[in-house]
Amino acid sequence: MKILIIGTGSIGMRHLQNCLTIDRSITIDVVSRGKTSLEGLPEIKIFNTIAEAFDRDNFYDAAIVATPTSLHIENCIDLIHYGLKKIYVEKPIAPNLEDIETLMTLSKTEKVSVYVGFDLRFDIGLNKVKELLGKKVIGNLISFQAEVGQYLPDWRIGTNYKEGMSAKTELGGGVMLDLIHEFDYLSWLLGGFQKAYGLNQRIDHLDIETEGISVNIIQTNEGVLGVLSLDYIQKKLNRFSKFIGDNGTIEWNYVTAEVKWSCHSDLEQYYFEYKNVERNDRFIAILDAFLKARPENFDSRLTPLEEGISSLETVLAAKNFNNSVKSKI
Incomplete structure (x- = not known):
């Protein structure tokens, strides 16, 4: 399984570590606009933008959006445009209802499963x-x-x-x-x-x-x-x-x-x-449920x-x- 994580703040890094806890065989790429600390994880590729991550015909099974709230909708729409079918986005989904209808329509027409991180x-x-x-x-x-x-x-x-x-x-x-x-x-x-x-x-x-x-x-x-x-x-x-x-x-x-x-x-x-x-047990449980989720069968x-x-x-x-x-x- 190959995962793209967008955002490397505290919650993004938590999801990264938890993905590896769930399954060490998971391949992870990261999109980060700022500096990120990934010492000890040299196998993880870091891209500046979502477009750059998909530039080399990369395929991802799922993505985790952990950017500031104001970027959530934009990030999700970009991921759908690049053909992703499974997205986990941190709560809240957005700061307002602007572009919500666009995301809803896209997710339905493109048959994309979007889950919000209410752990x-x-x-x-x-x-x-x-x-x-x-x-x-x-x-x-x-x-x-x-x-x-x-x-x-x-x-x-x-x-x-x-x-x-x-x-x-x-x-x-x-x-x-x-x-x-x-x-x-x-x-x-x-x-x-x-x-x-x-x-x-x-x-x-x-x-x-x-x-x-x-x-x-x-x-x-x-x-x-x-x-x-x-x-x-x-x-x-x-x-x-x-x-x-x-x-x-x-x-x-x-x-x-x-x-x-x-x-x-x-x-x-x-x-x-x-x-x-432990508090992190809850984050592992929701991430595990997300990674296992299928459109016809999810927790x-x-x-x-x-x-x-x-x-x-x-x-x-x-x-x-x-x-x-x-x-x-």
């Missing part, structure tokens, strides 16, 4: 939550709450966060797109959303262009109401969700790697722990292009509500 769908705890919700262990769902927060300056040690993608509007940064995972996994668990209302604002002391905090009210397709909060300011990582049913509650905690639930009819509290699982946890776009639309709907409210003040 939290491969979190063992969230899969346990999905199982419990499916079995209606807590009865009918009434409401949900979710939160994620982590101090942006601590995200990538050794880099200036003010110069990174998260801080730049033109690169598709901001807490809502950065942490779009939350919108996606909640939609995946709960069967999709029909409405989203949000308020967001910048955090002055971070001194960045993009929003640093966001609070959203979301209604699912089944009419269930919930609240989702995201921020760049909590010094200690916090990531959890709570699902409230008419017969109990389920709680997921990413940090403690734990799911707990209880029912009104039972005084017992039940626990599911997965503390022995249901993978996020097809249409679902990746749906999560983006939810974020943009919440952002648009925020903008409409500000315009009336």
